[in-house]
Amino acid sequence: xxxxxxxxxxxxxxxxxxxxxxxxxxxxxxxxxxxxxxxxxxxxxxxxxxxxxxxxxxxxxxxxxxxxxxxxxxxxxxxxxxxxxxxxxxxxxxxxxxxxxxxxxxxxxxxxxxxxxxxxxxxxxxxxxxxxxxxxxxxxxxxxxxxxxxxxxxxxxxxxxxxxxxxxxxxxxxxxxxxxxxxxxxxxxxxxxxxxxxxxxxxxxxxxxxxxxxx
Amino acid sequence: xxxxxxxxxxxxxxxxxxxxxxxxxxxxxxxxxxxxxxxxxxxxxxxxxxxxxxxxxxxxxxxxxxxxxxxxxxxxxxxxxxxxxxxxxxxxxxxxxxxxxxxxxxxxxxxxxxxxxxxxxxxxxxxxxxxxxxxxxxxxxxxxxxxxxxxxxxxxxxxxxxxxxxxxxxxxxxxxxxxxxxxxxxxxxxxxxxxxxxxxxxxxxxxxxxxxxxxxxxxxxxxxxxxxxxxxxxxxxxxxxxxxxxxxxxxxxxxxxxxxxxxxxxxxxxxxxxxxxxxxxxxxxxxxxxxxxxxxxxxxxxxxxxxxxxxxxxxxxxxxxxxxxxxxxxxxxxxxxxxxxxxxxxxxxxxxxxxxxxxxxxxxxxxxxxxxxxxxxxxxxxxxxxxxxxxxxxxxxxxxxxxxxxxxxxxxxxxxxxxxxxxxxxxxxxxxxxxxxxxxxxxxxxxxxxxxxxxxxxxxxxxxxxxxxxxxxxxxxxxxxxxxxxxxxxxxxxxxxxxxxxx
Numbered sequence: 182x183x184x185x186x187x188x189x190x191x192x193x194x195x196x197x198x199x200x201x202x203x204x205x206x207x208x209x210x211x212x213x214x215x216x217x218x219x220x221x222x223x224x225x226x227x228x229x230x231x232x233x234x235x236x237x238x239x240x241x242x243x244x245x246x247x248x249x250x251x252x253x254x255x256x257x258x259x260x261x262x263x264x265x266x267x268x269x270x271x272x273x274x275x276x277x278x279x280x281x282x283x284x285x286x287x288x289x290x291x292x293x294x295x296x297x298x299x300x301x302x303x304x305x306x307x308x309x310x311x312x313x314x315x316x317x318x319x320x321x322x323x324x325x326x327x328x329x330x331x332x333x334x335x336x337x338x339x340x341x342x343x344x345x346x347x348x349x350x351x352x353x354x355x356x357x358x359x360x361x362x363x364x365x366x367x368x369x370x371x372x373x374x375x376x377x378x379x380x381x382x383x384x385x386x387x388x389x390x391x392x393x394x395x396x
Numbered sequence: 397x398x399x400x401x402x403x404x405x406x407x408x409x410x411x412x413x414x415x416x417x418x419x420x421x422x423x424x425x426x427x428x429x430x431x432x433x434x435x436x437x438x439x440x441x442x443x444x445x446x447x448x449x450x451x452x453x454x455x456x457x458x459x460x461x462x463x464x465x466x467x468x469x470x471x472x473x474x475x476x477x478x479x480x481x482x483x484x485x486x487x488x489x490x491x492x493x494x495x496x497x498x499x500x501x502x503x504x505x506x507x508x509x510x511x512x513x514x515x516x517x518x519x520x521x522x523x524x525x526x527x528x529x530x531x532x533x534x535x536x537x538x539x540x541x542x543x544x545x546x547x548x549x550x551x552x553x554x555x556x557x558x559x560x561x562x563x564x565x566x567x568x569x570x571x572x573x574x575x576x577x578x579x580x581x582x583x584x585x586x587x588x589x590x591x592x593x594x595x596x597x598x599x600x601x602x603x604x605x606x607x608x609x610x611x612x613x614x615x616x617x618x619x620x621x622x623x624x625x626x627x628x629x630x631x632x633x634x635x636x637x638x639x640x641x642x643x644x645x646x647x648x649x650x651x652x653x654x655x656x657x658x659x660x661x662x663x664x665x666x667x668x669x670x671x672x673x674x675x676x677x678x679x680x681x682x683x684x685x686x687x688x689x690x691x692x693x694x695x696x697x698x699x700x701x702x703x704x705x706x707x708x709x710x711x712x713x714x715x716x717x718x719x720x721x722x723x724x725x726x727x728x729x730x731x732x733x734x735x736x737x738x739x740x741x742x743x744x745x746x747x748x749x750x751x752x753x754x755x756x757x758x759x760x761x762x763x764x765x766x767x768x769x770x771x772x773x774x775x776x777x778x779x780x781x782x783x784x785x786x787x788x789x790x791x792x793x794x795x796x797x798x799x800x801x802x803x804x805x806x807x808x809x810x811x812x813x814x815x816x817x818x819x820x821x822x823x824x825x826x827x828x829x830x831x832x833x834x835x836x837x838x839x840x841x842x843x844x845x846x847x848x849x850x851x852x853x854x855x856x857x858x859x860x861x862x863x864x865x866x867x868x869x870x871x872x873x874x875x876x877x878x879x880x881x882x883x884x885x886x887x888x889x890x891x892x893x894x895x896x897x898x899x
Contacts, residue, residue, distance in 0.1 A: 227699075229697060229698075235851055235855065236852030236855040239859050239875060254871075259848075266848060267848055267849065267852055270882060271878075
């Protein structure tokens, strides 16, 4: 099989209990750094002149927790208003969403709140939502206070972190936090969507097989 | 070679009566006396001898005029060495086939013998009892022993047997010899001999990779000799080993030597392979490092300084390894004062070192150094200023071009109804492009790119193509699922629109 790039380690089937696949969508106003965040997470790169996204980009990345391998199918949507009509296609059936705002731009935080509302109304009820205050490296021109965002996140049951795609601050952390919060078995995942937290493989070594004599 | 009726005659034969006369002179005089009537034949015969002699004498550099004298004088002596000199080139026959057949017979014989011994050895070693009596029975069961009463003298030293020189049997061929003529084959050595080649190779390989020095001893050409010597030394503790005769041991040893020479890798080769692997690693890391370094020294935040520093550390370590290893290769064996590397071996070592230093000089020394933290920050600041200036300039240009566009449009009497111009600096560029696209006469193109749904479908088709090329099956699946959803949604919308327009 072809190499799936990225800094995360390949799962070792001997030690890994299961592999879960999750659909994750990035939402937020344009130019808040959604694509940069994903690019930093998936490829470890950062481009100052990131072109604005057309439609939606698709990337995958795998992270290893203690006993599970979580594979993210990441849909990085375009922030521009004219692509708004596409967004439901992507948050529908998604198990996780990251709503990104720019800490130097109060309007983007307002837009983020609108996204949260839209998700709460229309997305899967069990969706894990994370709020990311991006461009934390530009803290000296901050417009959104950290406490304010934290309070908002707590009220709405969101994960919250201030991130920076440029310095890689909290980028891997926010994805890992999402991976930890996601339910890892079929029973726990909610009703409705067909491909929620699909468990791809049941490995032979699992303790289920009571008939085996050795071990 | 003359073959007549299966019998081969050789010597000074008379061509008429086929009698062997012993010497050339006798043959000539015999022919003159007995077969005088055959003048022509005699003449031809004489000519033949004369011609040959002349040719040979000419080759010796004697003047041709003297030839008669010398032939006469030689005739008188009765011995013509010229007949025994190498003949001039005539017919050529290849004896390779004959040689090969003889050789292969010989080889086959040895191989069969050796294999027989190995099979016996294997049988003996397999569940060999530790109890001496049982062990003896087991050995005799595999190889029947020659009746010792039949043997009076030791077949190899031909000394008689008595109380002090007792008879012993070879465990492999069953023959009798004295203690001095027998060797003890160490059981471990024997086991190694019978083990399959691959196993022996594997063990020697792991040996070599972990500790290279013992390999040096093993790969030495005298290794088999060493083991023989150690066997001879171990004669007094014969019961731990297997008593074998000289012949059997020689067969086994020569096979071992052959096997070793096939699998042995000189230490130089191992060092060299390691060196090459270091160089390869370095070659793989170099482009990334150069890319990172260039990007960082321009103040770009694409890569992180820490990552580049760790990469630099890795490269430095590799360079050190390459340097020390090539030095080791250069001085390899020079400590051996009796037999230091000479000639081509020495040249090889020197050239490996030269290649390694050239590699270090060309690839590693010229590497750009990373900027320090402070310098990097400074560069970043500088770059930020530059970028700001550039963005401003671009904005100005965009504004200017927009003004120009508006001007044009106004001149044409048209007013653009839809310009989504935002203050957002990243989108300045994008918007101007859209503006241009929006007002080009190519309306078909405008249509195809304007609907975000269609745009995204095109995107997805492109992604699917790429994912298929990269053989990422599950990604293709996810993308195709999404494309289907989009298509459905798109048709639904189209349908809706049509209904709206109908009503």
